[in-house]
Every structure is written in C-alpha cells, then in structure tokens.
Amino acid sequence: MSGSNTRVDGATLQAAIREEYDVVARKPHRGFHFHTGRPLADRLDYDAGWLEGIPETAVESFAGTGCPFRLGRLRSGERVLDLGSGAGLDALIAGRMVGPEGRVVGVDMTPAMLERARRAKGEAEVDNVEFREGLAEAIPLPDEWADVIISNGVFNLFPDKPAVLAEMARVLAPDGRLQIADIVVGRAVPENAKERIDLWTG
Numbered sequence: 001m002s003g004s005n006t007r008v009d010g011a012t013l014q015a016a017i018r019e020e021y022d023v024v025a026r027k028p029h030r031g032f033h034f035h036t037g038r039p040l041a042d043r044l045d046y047d048a049g050w051l052e053g054i055p056e057t058a059v060e061s062f063a064g065t066g067c068p069f070r071l072g073r074l075r076s077g078e079r080v081l082d083l084g085s086g087a088g089l090d091a092l093i094a095g096r097m098v099g100p101e102g103r104v105v106g107v108d109m110t111p112a113m114l115e116r117a118r119r120a121k122g123e124a125e126v127d128n129v130e131f132r133e134g135l136a137e138a139i140p141l142p143d144e145w146a147d148v149i150i151s152n153g154v155f156n157l158f159p160d161k162p163a164v165l166a167e168m169a170r171v172l173a174p175d176g177r178l179q180i181a182d183i184v185v186g187r188a189v190p191e192n193a194k195e196r197i198d199l200w201t202g
Contacts (some may be wrong), residue, residue: 010159010180014135017157018110021063025087025112026059036063041089044181045070050093058120061087061113065153066181070095077101078147081171083136084108084154088117088129094150106131132144136164144173145160 008137028036035043037060041051044067051059063086074080074097082091085106094104108114108131117131134140149168158164168178 004179007168011157012107013157021086021110022112024063025061025110025116031061034063036061038062040064046093050096052188053124054089054092055120055123055127057116057123058088058092061116062089063087063153064090064181065183068150068152068179068181070099071179072177074098074102074148079145080104081139081141081146081149082106083139083149083168084088084152084157085117085131086113086152086154088120088131090150090152091117091129091131092120092124095126098128100128102128104129105141107134107136107141109133109135137167139167139171141171143170144176146171147176148174149178149180151178151180151182153182155180156184 021031024032024036038051041059041064041088044064046067046069050069061071068090076097077096079102080091080094080098082094082104085091085108088106091104091106095102098104106117106129108117111133114133115129121129121131132140136154137160148162149172154159155164172178
C-alpha cells in the first residue's frame with residue numbers, strides 16, 4: 001500500500017473491520033471488548049442535550065473513542081463530513097448544530113452501519129444529513145467541499161494514514177478544520193504487531 005509503513009494487507013483488514021462493526025450494528029447489546037452505546041457516550045462526556053431526541057437506533061451502536069464536539073461547536077450553515085460515521089450518532093448531532101442551512105455527509109464502509117444510520121435519520125426526520133458508502137482513501141465528495149471534517153475512533157484503523165490525510169486535505173476547504181477524536185499510542189508499535197489483524201480491529 002502506497003505510503004504505508006506496515007505490511008498488513010489492506011483488503012484483509014477492511015474485511016475484518018467490516019465484519020467486526022457489522023456485528024456492532026446488528027447486535028449492539030451483545031457485549032464487546034470495547035464500550036458502546038449510551039453508557040459510552042456518557043463516559044465520553046457527550047452533553048445530555050446533544051443526545052436528547054436522537055433515535056436509539058443511532059445511539060445503541062455508537063462505538064467512538066472520544067467526542068469531536070469537545071474541540072469546538074459546529075457553526076450554523078457549515079458543511080460537515082463525518083468520516084467513518086458508523087450508526088450516525090455524531091452526524092445527527094452535527095446536523096442539529098449546523099441547522100437547516102448546513103449539511104452533513106456521513107461516509108462509512110460497513111453496509112450494516114449505513115443501514116442503521118439511514119434508519120436513524122428517517123426516525124429523526126432530518127433533511128440536512130445523508131449517509132454514503134465509501135472508503136477514507138477515496139472519499140465520495142468533491143474537492144474543497146467540507147468546512148469541517150469530524151471523525152471518531154476510526155483513524156487508528158487505517159493502515160495507510162498518509163493516503164487518508166491526503167484525501168482529507170483534498171475534501172477540506174482552504175480555511176476548513178479537522179475535529180478528530182481517536183486513540184494514540186505513546187511508543188512505537190513493533191513491526192510484528194502491525195501485521196496482526198486482531199490488534200488493528202481490537
């Protein structure tokens with residue numbers, strides 16, 4: 001994979017991630033090695049007001065690692081890309097923040113998550129949010145479209161981070177901004193660990 005510093009097979013990793021989050025979408029209460037749902041949103045300091053009225057369809061399969069809105073509130077009229085939008089919780093919150101003049105596009109590669117997010121959008125009866133299937137390495141949006149890119153707990157899953165950052169730069173407006181919540185490590189990951197799919201997905 002171009003620009004990647006790991007030998008993990010990208011297609012194999014994508015398939016494993018889809019499989020993992022397909023289960024989160026279809027069986028959100030099964031129990032996972034990571035936190036999910038409303039208890040996770042509370043743990044990550046989401047305001048109760050942000051969650052009020054958000055369909056449980058989106059909330060119960062939430063699997064983020066932080067809260068991108070703690071980096072700053074979105075402004076009315078802004079166009080927002082939610083990269084790795086999952087069940088749609090952050091995209092629906094963003095849709096409220098930007099209001100009817102704004103627009104939010106959630107992009108995800110897991111069909112079961114997209115199905116859940118679209119169902120939640122219908123239950124919420126919002127017109128300024130949509131969900132598209134796509135990869136972070138090939139974002140289905142035109143150049144300089146987004147005023148803001150939000151992402152929550154997915155950047156760590158990309159083996160070719162330079163390629164994803166290049167796509168973000170392409171899609172982001174010249175004065176745009178990133179609001180990313182994710183996992184970081186404080187020391188180098190051993191090369192043999194980078195080849196283990198279970199460590200990428202877990």
